[in-house]
Amino acid sequence: MIVLHYLQFIILSICINSFTLYIYLVYYTDLFSSALFQDIEPEYDFIIVGSGTAGSVIAHRIATETNYTFIVLEAGAKGNVLFEIPVLGPLLHGSIYDWQYETVPQENACYAFNSKKCKLFQGKIIGGSSKLNNMVHVRGNISHYVDWFHGKFSHAFFQKQFEFIENNILNIDEIQYQSEMTNAVLEAAKKLGYNEIDLESANGFKRSKVSQKHGGRWSSSDNLDMKHIVTNVLVEKVLVKENVAYGVELLKSNRKMEVFARKGVILSSGTYNTPKLLQLSGIGPSELLKSLDIPIIVDLPVGKNLQDHVTTGLDLILFNKSLSVSIDNMLNLFHAANYFINGKGPFTTPGCEVVGFMSTTNAETPDLQFMVLPVGISSDKGSHFKKSLSVNETVWNNYFAKTYDWHTATILPIVLHPKSKGQVLIQSKDPKDAPLIDPKYLSVKDDIVTLIRGLKLVKQFIETDAMRNLGASINQMPFPGCHNYEIFSDKYWECYIKQLTLTSYHPVGTCFMGLPYANTTVVDTSFKVVGLEKLFVADGSVLPTLPNGNINAAIAMMASIFFDINIKTKTDAKLSRTNICSKYEFIHELVHSICVL
């Protein structure tokens, strides 16, 4: 067996290394061609920083619905058609197309990873994190979005926005390929009293809906004409004069440049990089800016209020036979052909086949999400995930490596509304330095309690007839560092969670949207940075709370609203009226906030 595992490791490593080589080739080709052929004009109406989920929605709508001039400035490079193969997504994690960020050493979490740091993947590529994600499309609970805007928009308004992005910007499709585990989990869910649900309703289970076209990954950036995007430019600072943003300073091929914006600078650089950029520009917490000797433009809680969907549970399920989504299948040429010709088969797998929402406290609103993955990280015999997640060697050898004889799979129990909050702070004035990201995972005990309840539910699912008949059992191996506790007792699970802490890569909140006078607010409900003119933030960082589910759709929806209220209405030549309306809007928001809070 050992020899067989070693052989598998060698074969997989060869494949993965060849692909890595290919990744570098694509990257350097774009680097050279962007240096030679991509030009930047001195001035535009709008500058968009970042071509991720949000930036691409805004760019697409400006391009197709207005005559404004604009440019999208992207720090990453252009991708490639092979990167669109869903099953290869994880190979971009930790690559040159990832910002390669990680948490600072965590006090209560991430013990199983080197130096107690969890990796935080974020796309550095045209399309941003939507080129690295699992493509799962969930709307979330629309009432939460009504609250974000303090009642400024109705439930129906958000529904229309979702319909708009689903029909015009994303390509939402049924999942194209599922392993046997899907039916088993859905059957188990029915047995345990959970319904099948549709797009919007909470509490229940469903097959994943995915953002794919012909089985390939589809991102909002795939709508864009490349002439609007300049790649490999790092925006280093927003230029502000007398509290009006008038452009950005950037680095292109090692040359500093300034580009000016007549109507506005729109930051869509994501939840870690937007606060970094604001802080570098002198917009942030005054104590931080003072300590780094950065002149303060506005004192705002930029970078605070970081929230993330924390989870655990990798490889907790052992199957006594291989499932149809497995690493071996990925080396099968027939499946490759099926993908390229028909857009079907195991190559289209988003990783997550089923999502479920439930309450661990019998409440009506869910506090837990399940993501069902037909594989575990030990499936690759240590050739990729161990490195990309930076799993501690001792932990790998004493836990994950011991399951090589089984097919491992995973049900992630995800805390939908964690109470632990962290922060993102720059560590120096150098824009090339990574920010210090401290999500403070599990610093509030309630999050651990919810995860323990979640793991007990996972165990219940594994022990249903439907799962057992498929050959599933729970991984009984005590997790390294937790041997002293009785297995599957609350104390054991607590230890396990602190060791094997994971994120579903859904950071939000660092440029909190709220009422202008609240002490957490960075942008108002028009996406405008408080205290400044012509400076907007529209991306994951403005979400003041985590949605009920995967967040990509909510971010795309927010970007679309940003366009509607700040760019489109102004084109509609109703300028004089909007001014009066905004006064009423403010009163309306005030009333809502008094009633709701």
Ligand SMILES: Cc1cc2nc3c(=O)[nH]c(=O)nc-3n(C[C@H](O)[C@H](O)[C@H](O)COP(=O)(O)OP(=O)(O)OC[C@H]3O[C@@H](n4cnc5c(N)ncnc54)[C@H](O)[C@@H]3O)c2cc1C
């Ligand atoms: C591994 C992973 C799996 C996920 N799975 C799912 C899922 O299944 N379903 C779901 O709904 N969500 C998922 N998400 C979350 C979702 O994809 C992200 O939340 C979303 O893409 C974030 O969009 P954004 O526009 O805020 O930022 P991003 O898409 O990250 O875009 C930011 C862009 O700005 C660029 N940028 C940053 N700084 C600068 C600078 N200084 N100068 C120039 N450019 C800059 C970046 O390179 C990037 O392209 C996942 C995320 C990850 C990482």
Ligand SMILES: *[C@@H]1O[C@H](CO)[C@@H](O)[C@H](O)[C@H]1NC(C)=O
């Ligand atoms: C854009 O310009 C064209 C040509 O001048 C004009 O016909 C069109 O109405 C304009 N569109 C918008 C949205 O202003």
Ligand SMILES: *[C@@H]1O[C@H](CO)[C@@H](O)[C@H](O)[C@H]1NC(C)=O
């Ligand atoms: C890995 O875990 C072992 C045992 O807990 C610990 O002694 C060691 O310091 C860890 N290594 C790293 C790099 O964190």
Ligand SMILES: *[C@@H]1O[C@H](CO)[C@@H](O)[C@H](O)[C@H]1NC(C)=O
């Ligand atoms: C959505 O959220 C609201 C407000 O928190 C809550 O009252 C409602 O029950 C939730 N809906 C569902 C279906 O969970």
Ligand SMILES: *[C@@H]1O[C@H](CO)[C@@H](O)[C@H](O)[C@H]1NC(C)=O
């Ligand atoms: C796997 O487990 C199932 C259920 O316990 C059993 O029926 C089956 O024979 C086992 N298969 C193998 C290959 O051991």
Ligand SMILES: *[C@@H]1O[C@H](CO)[C@@H](O)[C@H](O)[C@H]1NC(C)=O
């Ligand atoms: C905001 O005010 C509340 C009390 O009203 C306080 O608990 C909190 O720490 C403040 N937050 C910030 C970021 O100053």
